[in-house]
Amino acid sequence: MDKLVSIWSKDQSLPENYIFPPENRPGKFVDVPPSDTIPVIDLSKTVDNRTDTIQQILQASKEFGFFQVINHGVSEKLINDNMSMFEELHGMSAEDKASLFSEYESKSCSWLFSSALIYDSEEIHCWRDNLKHPCYPLQESMQHWPQKPTRYREVVGKYSVEVNKLGSVILELICEGLGLESGYLGDYKLSGSALMSVNHYPPCPDPSLTLGLLKHCDPNLITILLQGDVSGLQVFKDGQWIAVHPLPSAFVVNLGLVLQIISNDKLRSVEHRAVTNSKKARTSAAIFITPTSDSILELAC
Numbered sequence: 001m002d003k004l005v006s007i008w009s010k011d012q013s014l015p016e017n018y019i020f021p022p023e024n025r026p027g028k029f030v031d032v033p034p035s036d037t038i039p040v041i042d043l044s045k046t047v048d049n050r051t052d053t054i055q056q057i058l059q060a061s062k063e064f065g066f067f068q069v070i071n072h073g074v075s076e077k078l079i080n081d082n083m084s085m086f087e088e089l090h091g092m093s094a095e096d097k098a099s100l101f102s103e104y105e106s107k108s109c110s111w112l113f114s115s116a117l118i119y120d121s122e123e124i125h126c127w128r129d130n131l132k133h134p135c136y137p138l139q140e141s142m143q144h145w146p147q148k149p150t151r152y153r154e155v156v157g158k159y160s161v162e163v164n165k166l167g168s169v170i171l172e173l174i175c176e177g178l179g180l181e182s183g184y185l186g187d188y189k190l191s192g193s194a195l196m197s198v199n200h201y202p203p204c205p206d207p208s209l210t211l212g213l214l215k216h217c218d219p220n221l222i223t224i225l226l227q228g229d230v231s232g233l234q235v236f237k238d239g240q241w242i243a244v245h246p247l248p249s250a251f252v253v254n255l256g257l258v259l260q261i262i263s264n265d266k267l268r269s270v271e272h273r274a275v276t277n278s279k280k281a282r283t284s285a286a287i288f289i290t291p292t293s294d295s296i297l298e299l300a301c
């Protein structure tokens, strides 16, 4: 249980095995002001002007590999209920979290509650706890989800359906923008599975020395992230880190390496990381839309 940061971190100084080497530390860049340069795309305008929405998505995908979507059709209530559920999950008692943790350790389930997949082999750990489980196809996935908090399956089940639908809509728009036949990206193999990843970054005694998540590109097709109202996501653009401004009820969308590869580098998968802060816990939830493991990737355009 000493692997779950939330269990022991309160009122502690930063342990040495959470201090990153100088080249990986955020240092003074932990506090870059939130940027409004990452495009915000209003999906309700797709109805009247599909071509314009497609252009905006493609432009953002080429320039930043990131954009935010608003008026996307997922209700504010469902989003708020889910954020509360994710916070409740990570806020459970040490005892309840210990039972989730050891269920995974016994390898009897298809989900994972931990700080990292490779905790035992990494020298320095990230300042986060994380729950991961498949969330598409729903029926096959849900029966293996944690049973605590009690309404987790019901609430997160509805959310997974809606967000995976939104993912298909965005993939269809990208598909059209790339001149691919309809359904190319949304076909059952390329977007045939999805993984829910719920991050929790407890308040950190020294955010300049550590990270919630190291810089990385997502290896999937596309990611749809709910980042709540606490800033922490940073994107690497033109040699600098820029913070993605939290917008209420928006989703942050970023392109994974699969899209960069099949679009022959027309679209970009861009490095990003999560920084921590000393005052507030931050919770974020990503849905990674992922090809099934037997997909064969090829240049599509």
Ligand SMILES: O=C(O)CCC(=O)C(=O)O
Pocket (backbone or CB within 6 Å): 197, 199, 213, 218, 225, 227, 232, 233, 272, 273, 274, 284, 286
């Ligand atoms: O917590 C965040 O904002 C970033 C999450 C992320 O990049 C990921 O889970 O791949």
Ligand SMILES: [Fe+2]
Pocket (backbone or CB within 6 Å): 216, 217, 218, 272
């Ligand atoms: Fe990511």
